[in-house]
Amino acid sequence: MAEEIPLWRRPTHGGWRIDVDEARTRADVIDPSGQVRASVAIEPVPHFTGWFAKRQNAVTSRAFEAKGPSLPARTSTPITLRPHDERAFVSDGTASGRRREKAGRALVHGRSYAFLHTGGQSADALRDGTRIASFVKHGFRPQDGHVSRDDHHVLDETDELVMTLFEKLLRPGRPGAVSDILTDLT
Secondary structure, rough: OOOOOHHHHHOOOOOOOOEEOOOOOOOEOOOOOEEEEEEEEOOOOOOOOOOOHHHHHHHHHHHHHHHOOOOOOEEEEEEEEOOOEEEEEEEEEOOOOOOHOOEEEEOOEEEEEEEEEOOOOOEEEEEEOOOEEEEEEEEEEEEEEEEEEEEOOOOOOHHHHEEEEHHHOOOOOOHHHHHHHHHHHH
């Protein structure tokens, strides 16, 4: 059976995608023509040394490939926009609490974006307070299914760049408080 491409590695609705560097510390946002349009730091993958390091590193590598990269929690992360090395910012929101409090935020080219989780598998993207897209994730495991996007307005390249960050690094429909509690108990 052929192995399926993980959800985070698949192109978006508009043909944009992300790729990570070899050290797994940076994600590049790539437009449909193959040009790197932005780079952002991601949560580093731990690297183990010692007696069981080979096994631990293999497990974390498999987990990364299945789930994909994510932004560092609770911090505003700089985005380097290409080709002019302009600065922008994206934030993952809070790491725990109610789903609606886990809103992602971005500031790019003077535009304010928000990524609001509306349910267990869905989210809305807002630009300057206006809903511009809705996302729905199909499939429950991180590597399963696909993400569908319903655009409510015409989107330009800046919007597509931010939608790619939201879809691939923040992901629609994050766990809520109940899921956080159950995860903590296990």
